[in-house]
Amino acid sequence: MGPTGSSSARPTAAFFDLDKTIIAKSSTFAFSREFQAGGLISRGAVLRSAYAQFVYMVGGADHDQMEKMRQMMSQLCTGWDVQTVTDIVADTLHNIVDPLVYDEAVSLIEEHHAAGRDVIIVSTSGAEMVEPIGAMLGADHVVATRMEVSPEGKYTGKIRFYAYAENKAKAVRDLARKRGYDLDGSYAYSDSVTDVTMLEAVGHPFAVNPDKELRKVAKEKGWPVLVFERPVALGSRVKLPPAKPTLAALAIAGAAGIGAAVWVNARKAKRAHSA
Structure with missing residues (x-):
């Protein structure tokens, strides 16, 4: 079921989650190795702060737990030098972002543009990382997490906007x-139950490769379920501009990616054990 032209006199849009909806893996987890290699994250800090916290909280994802995760991520990146992060990302962005996007997602983006709709990426990852990805994909706008940077060019640890759950819908x-x-x-379009409120905000919601909880909601509400399974090199579908990101918000994305990957693995292990 693809997008169709709109007879409405008002403009319409298509809102896409990023990870596991457009990109076949976490758009942020891969950066954790580069951050560790650059001295921003120690191996011990990764294990103690990120892995332990996310494994501990894998049993559920209510708002109290998400607030704890947000605080943990803020603490992890407080004091990081923006220029160091920018240099690391500038050196590795294409290698990380280029490889795998869903061919089906790129086709949908093209179809929505052909139908006259704006395409907006709505992601919990850092805005300054999501924006160049959005530019590569031809997105018209990006909604993403934004962090505060001090006059000295360091992350303060404060989050100006956390693009998660109801905040996405708002x-x-x-x-x-x-x-x-x-x-x-x-x-x-989204793969995660945490985006239900965003999906409910529009007239045409789609669950893409949904997690177990979102699949259940989609069935109850009669939402279409899409299966994206053809990842392709981004450069084979769109022309990639030179990567010169200024990623003021990427620190939170890197930390979030570490936890997200552990979260997914722990959930799979839990489900396998339950089975």
């Missing part, structure tokens, strides 16, 4: 008011 509604989008005629 950002979608705010953007719709600002740009005049008809949300009833708009589309949204």
